[in-house]
Amino acid sequence: MPMAAPSISAIPATSALAPLKDSHGRVIHDLRVSITDRCNYKCVYCRTGEVGAQYPELAFDEYLRLIELFVGLGITKVRLTGGEPLLRRDLVDLVRELKRLRTVEGEALDLAVTTNGHLLESLAQPLKDAGLNRITVSMDAVDAPAFERITRVEGSFSKVLAGIRSARAAGLTPLKVNCVLLRGFNDDQIEAFARFAREEQVVVRFIEFMPLEEGRLWTPEIVVTLREIVDRIGRTLPLVELPPREASETARRYTFSDGVGEIGVIAPVSQAFCGACSRVRLTSDGKIRTCLFSQVEHDLYGRLRAGASDQELRAYIAGTIRGKEARHHIGEPGFLKPSRSMVHIGG
Ligand code: SAM
Numbered sequence: 001m002p003m004a005a006p007s008i009s010a011i012p013a014t015s016a017l018a019p020l021k022d023s024h025g026r027v028i029h030d031l032r033v034s035i036t037d038r039c040n041y042k043c044v045y046c047r048t049g050e051v052g053a054q055y056p057e058l059a060f061d062e063y064l065r066l067i068e069l070f071v072g073l074g075i076t077k078v079r080l081t082g083g084e085p086l087l088r089r090d091l092v093d094l095v096r097e098l099k100r101l102r103t104v105e106g107e108a109l110d111l112a113v114t115t116n117g118h119l120l121e122s123l124a125q126p127l128k129d130a131g132l133n134r135i136t137v138s139m140d141a142v143d144a145p146a147f148e149r150i151t152r153v154e155g156s157f158s159k160v161l162a163g164i165r166s167a168r169a170a171g172l173t174p175l176k177v178n179c180v181l182l183r184g185f186n187d188d189q190i191e192a193f194a195r196f197a198r199e200e201q202v203v204v205r206f207i208e209f210m211p212l213e214e215g216r217l218w219t220p221e222i223v224v225t226l227r228e229i230v231d232r233i234g235r236t237l238p239l240v241e242l243p244p245r246e247a248s249e250t251a252r253r254y255t256f257s258d259g260v261g262e263i264g265v266i267a268p269v270s271q272a273f274c275g276a277c278s279r280v281r282l283t284s285d286g287k288i289r290t291c292l293f294s295q296v297e298h299d300l301y302g303r304l305r306a307g308a309s310d311q312e313l314r315a316y317i318a319g320t321i322r323g324k325e326a327r328h329h330i331g332e333p334g335f336l337k338p339s340r341s342m343v344h345i346g347g
Helices: 060-071 091-100 120-130 144-151 156-169 187-199 226-236 300-305 310-322
Strands: 030-034 077-081 110-115 134-138 176-181 203-208 239-242 251-256 262-266 279-282 287-289
Touching (some): 060 077, 060 279, 060 300, 091 120, 120 156, 134 156, 144 156, 203 226, 287 310, 300 310
Parallel strands (some): 077 110
Antiparallel strands (some): 251 262
């Protein structure tokens, strides 16, 4: 598609573009950046079995430049993800550089990483020292054989457990462990996960399965809903709901009746939270996605490569975000799966 350069006088000043707002009145302050779509796991509900890249990766100074543009427009939180972000060498250097950036308010960024934890044991402390605030580890079973059947990688459970413990020791707390539940597949792990949250002092968050897999597995029946998760845990460990900390919080939070430990449920399917969405995504190849379920992508990197100025790129970002979708349509007639699956978008 030809990229018509707007005339300089037509480009609004940065102050007129920030904070980033969409046409539904939502303020966007949370940027998720995929830095690779390669992954060292082949989780059966996510992948068809390939581990290689489908999309190109950018150099770190290119991600840095793109992220800096978003930050200049009001982004305050940046989460690095993938694919598996710990596969990128020099991740620690990227975190250190990102920590130097300042938000519009003059603060340091809130920096987070989402990882499968396989390579985390030796990287947790260096990441913390570089300025990382938080880490989320994905883990879909607390039983070693069940976990390894899901990841299709031998020895993966002990690696991830060591990664979780190392992150906690490094002070990357509160540490979140995300678990995607599929009926008849790993929903027998729910109660054990609740105990794991207490024993390992982590916040376990159950996530409803969304139609974002490479294959065709998703049906409404395979989704284990928030209501069911809370009811099942409550039968053995009574739960007390915690108040939300911010309007855009995606998880419903619960503690146990003795106040020890926390679990959360993220329910994009049964209790969609699109109305409070504050997110935008950048794919590993530099495309903006305004929703996980977007049917179109916006080629920010292409514009950078074509020589657009920072001001032109900022105007492009702000215009793209104005067009953010009102909501997703999971489970509705006519729902269309996006062209990329979760691992290639950046979860
Ligand atoms: N490799 C990193 C990791 O494992 O956390 C980051 C990328 S991974 C795609 C991010 C998260 O997306 C993981 O927690 C994974 O379980 C989740 N995920 C993958 N496919 C999903 C789906 N169809 N619905 C909900 N979550 C999904």
